[in-house]
Amino acid sequence: MRLFSHQRPELPIVDHVKTDGTPWTLKEKLWLGLSMPDYFKQFFRNPVNWLMIGIFAVGLPLLLQRYIYGLTAVTHASNDYPWGLFLGFGLFGMVPLSASGFMLGTTVELFGRKDFHPIERLALLNGLLGYFFAVVYLEVDLGMPWRLPYPMVVSLGPAAVLFLVAWHVATYLSVQIAEVLPAFFEWIGWLKGKRVIRKMVLGLTIAGIILSTLHQGALGALFNYAPAKIHPLWLSINFQWIHFFCSSIFGGLSMVIVSSTLIRNFAGWRCDDTFKKSLDDITLKLGKGCSLAMITYLVIKLVAVAHDQEWEYLLTGWGGYFMLELGVGVILPMFMFAAAVRNNAPGLARAAAFISVVGIIWNRLNTSMIAFNWELYPEIPHWKEVWITITLYALYFITYRFIVYRLPIVYRWKGER
Amino acid sequence: MKSTVSRRNFIKGGLAGTVAATVLKENTSQAASFEGYPEGMGVLVDLTRCVGCRSCEAACNQEQKLPQPAKPFNDFSVFDEIEHGQKRRTDETRYTVVNRYDVPGQDHPLFRKIQCNHCQEPACLTSCFVNAYTKTPEGAVIYNAKVCVGCRTCMIACPFYIPTFKYSSAFNPRIMKCVFCYDTRLKDGKPPACVEACPQEALTFGKRSELIKIGQQRIRETSGKYEDHIYGEHEVGGTAWMYLSSVPFDKVGFDTHVPKEPILNLVKDFLGIVPMVLTIWPALFAGFHLLATRKDWLKGKTEDDHEEE
Ligand code: SF4
Ligand code: SF4
Ligand code: SF4
Numbered sequence: 121m122r123l124f125s126h127q128r129p130e131l132p133i134v135d136h137v138k139t140d141g142t143p144w145t146l147k148e149k150l151w152l153g154l155s156m157p158d159y160f161k162q163f164f165r166n167p168v169n170w171l172m173i174g175i176f177a178v179g180l181p182l183l184l185q186r187y188i189y190g191l192t193a194v195t196h197a198s199n200d201y202p203w204g205l206f207l208g209f210g211l212f213g214m215v216p217l218s219a220s221g222f223m224l225g226t227t228v229e230l231f232g233r234k235d236f237h238p239i240e241r242l243a244l245l246n247g248l249l250g251y252f253f254a255v256v257y258l259e260v261d262l263g264m265p266w267r268l269p270y271p272m273v274v275s276l277g278p279a280a281v282l283f284l285v286a287w288h289v290a291t292y293l294s295v296q297i298a299e300v301l302p303a304f305f306e307w308i309g310w311l312k313g314k315r316v317i318r319k320m321v322l323g324l325t326i327a328g329i330i331l332s333t334l335h336q337g338a339l340g341a342l343f344n345y346a347p348a349k350i351h352p353l354w355l356s357i358n359f360q361w362i363h364f365f366c367s368s369i370f371g372g373l374s375m376v377i378v379s380s381t382l383i384r385n386f387a388g389w390r391c392d393d394t395f396k397k398s399l400d401d402i403t404l405k406l407g408k409g410c411s412l413a414m415i416t417y418l419v420i421k422l423v424a425v426a427h428d429q430e431w432e433y434l435l436t437g438w439g440g441y442f443m444l445e446l447g448v449g450v451i452l453p454m455f456m457f458a459a460a461v462r463n464n465a466p467g468l469a470r471a472a473a474f475i476s477v478v479g480i481i482w483n484r485l486n487t488s489m490i491a492f493n494w495e496l497y498p499e500i501p502h503w504k505e506v507w508i509t510i511t512l513y514a515l516y517f518i519t520y521r522f523i524v525y526r527l528p529i530v531y532r533w534k535g536e537r
Numbered sequence: 538m539k540s541t542v543s544r545r546n547f548i549k550g551g552l553a554g555t556v557a558a559t560v561l562k563e564n565t566s567q568a569a570s571f572e573g574y575p576e577g578m579g580v581l582v583d584l585t586r587c588v589g590c591r592s593c594e595a596a597c598n599q600e601q602k603l604p605q606p607a608k609p610f611n612d613f614s615v616f617d618e619i620e621h622g623q624k625r626r627t628d629e630t631r632y633t634v635v636n637r638y639d640v641p642g643q644d645h646p647l648f649r650k651i652q653c654n655h656c657q658e659p660a661c662l663t664s665c666f667v668n669a670y671t672k673t674p675e676g677a678v679i680y681n682a683k684v685c686v687g688c689r690t691c692m693i694a695c696p697f698y699i700p701t702f703k704y705s706s707a708f709n710p711r712i713m714k715c716v717f718c719y720d721t722r723l724k725d726g727k728p729p730a731c732v733e734a735c736p737q738e739a740l741t742f743g744k745r746s747e748l749i750k751i752g753q754q755r756i757r758e759t760s761g762k763y764e765d766h767i768y769g770e771h772e773v774g775g776t777a778w779m780y781l782s783s784v785p786f787d788k789v790g791f792d793t794h795v796p797k798e799p800i801l802n803l804v805k806d807f808l809g810i811v812p813m814v815l816t817i818w819p820a821l822f823a824g825f826h827l828l829a830t831r832k833d834w835l836k837g838k839t840e841d842d843h844e845e846e
Binding site: 186187188189190191192195197199200202203226229230231232233261262263264265267268270271274275276277279280281282283284285286322326329330333334337338341342344345346347348349357358360361496497 | 666685703808810
């Protein structure tokens with residue numbers, strides 16, 4: 121973003137009006153205040169955008185293929201593995217990483233911890249987009265995507281765990297939209313709307329905790345339906361929902377650390393001083409939260425192994441893999457977080473957060489695909505399935521970036537709020 | 538000012554939570570107390586009588602208007618087909634398949650027919666979030682393609698790997714599985730096509746409760762011929778299609794580790810906490826909030842602290 125040079129002191133946009141007092145138009149705001157040629161010049165100078173173009177060039181035709189010729193065309197269409205990467209990664213992986221919204225919403229709004237305020241909006245946005253894209257992944261995976269609202273309006277199956285997930289994700293999405301709207305209203309300059317939402321913020325936050333507890337847990341409980349198919353180490357009937365809920369806590373927090381790190385490093389022009397200055401401190405505090413959640417998670421994991429009497433499984437190959445997952449995905453980042461807090465080393469906490477994000481995704485893929493049908497045969501996804509998964513993630517990335525570049529997420533709106 | 542707004546919100550939230558909890562609770566307990574129909578019909582499959590002629594496969598194919606397979610039904614080389622190290626299974630072109638098992642110590646191979654077992658408390662039914670499945674009083678587990686969303690949770694949940702998905706269709710996909718010939722036969726009290734086609738009387742159609750008696754009788758009267766177990770009497774809470782075998786069931790491809798209770802029981806605990814969270818959380822966290830912001834509140838601050846930021 122080097123075009124925001126010294127000759128344009130009014131950029132980046134932080135106010136309703138330019139320095140000379142004339143208001144920014146919506147179009148100018150959308151183009152970041154740049155002229156179209158300038159905008160594209162900076163766009164094509166960024167190698168990340170070329171990568172995106174490459175991913176989409178292959179991915180979009182594949183998506184088209186999926187909708188015209190069905191799932192057979194892009195996946196292995198397995199009856200033994202009904203769920204593949206779209207759900208294993210897109211739903212089961214994205215949702216825990218989006219727990220950030222309710223975590224920081226609760227911390228700031230309910231517990232009154234103002235010190236986390238600079239990152240609250242980023243956490244909310246991270247939550248909203250994660251959920252939204254989980255639904256996008258679902259829309260690619262569902263056999264009849266056009267029937268998405270059926271469980272809400274046409275035919276209800278309220279005794280099913282997925283019914284809870286559907287309802288809670290849907291309501292929680294609306295809650296999160298409401299939570300992110302104030303930033304949008306500031307940006308377009310419709311302050312009345314913001315006031316209205318501000319009044320509801322407490323109710324929204326509490327709704328957020330309830331819905332999150334339940335559906336994070338419900339995603340775990342979904343696997344209780346397959347007691348004879350999933351390796352016992354990855355399925356604990358009594359504790360599954362707690363495992364999923366508890367790991368979503370550090371998953372969500374780690375994801376905000378990762379995303380704030382990326383934003384600070386690659387979109388520094390967009391951050392204001394409060395954000396930049398407080399970020400190290402906040403990162404360490406979040407890291408502390410992560411390490412506490414991780415130790416809790418580990419204890420509950422062990423309790424589950426003991427409760428289900430699965431010690432002997434630990435000595436098998438599967439047991440080794442299980443311990444590898446816990447060791448690399450949880451224990452290692454846990455110690456890194458702890459060391460980072462003790463030595464006041466935010467960089468270490470950032471590395472830990474990155475590992476823990478990967479660890480969560482790994483755990484969800486293990487549960488939904490690798491330990492699933494452990495007595496049958498392993499299913500290796502079709503390359504097209506992998507590519508579509510990456511394409512959707514790229515879409516998530518550019519949407520995320522589009523919003524962070526514009527709305528007052530990591531900076532404070534200067535004009536009337 | 539702030540505190541009044543907050544309080545009103547808590548009450549509202551609490552009320553909504555309670556209402557939602559009551560509604561949910563009623564619904565779940567309703568479905569949870571469903572015990573299957575004791576008077577339902579079933580089929581007893583006797584592995585010792587099956588000769589692997591595949592007549593049932595052919596009959597089902599015709600009855601259910603499924604596509605013609607690549608190999609005709611009198612081609613027995615299909616028994617050697619192995620995919621991913623597995624024997625043949627149901628898929629979108631076949632609701633039932635017969636597989637051959639060469640069991641060491643037996644002078645002849647054994648054959649096992651698989652199809653939907655029409656569970657008493659079906660996992661497919663209870664896991665479906667749009668209620669696409671119905672257990673009819675006659676004992677069949679049928680499926681309504683008009684409401685199915687294609688999430689394939691039922692395939693995850695079925696302990697016998699029975700439902701399959703018509704992945705090949707982009708605009709009309711659906712679950713494909715044996716329906717006990719409900720529409721064409723069972724509804725009118727007639728035995729299903731595959732049962733009628735069996736030349737060996739390996740498949741016995743009748744009331745489930747009667748079939749259990751018949752099975753026990755066969756086990757009793759031919760001492761040592763059968764394993765002393767009717768597979769499906771108690772597996773996953775009982776199934777309408779049950780099996781008799783002369784060798785241990787795990788030798789002929791049965792999963793003997795499936796729970797002895799309905800799959801639904803395994804999610805009941807979780808469903809049970811839902812009303813609790815819905816009712817307790819609002820009050821709990823409202824309390825936390827009041828505690829955490831107590832000082833500001835005591836000081837009599839009137840500004841909304843969200844605005845002050
Ligand atoms: S065998 Fe599977 S598909 Fe058939 S009723 Fe039981 S759970 Fe459903
Ligand atoms: S695939 Fe259809 S029938 Fe199966 S659980 Fe999903 S909505 Fe229900
Ligand atoms: S009961 Fe009917 S649908 Fe089921 S396997 Fe037999 S013939 Fe096919």
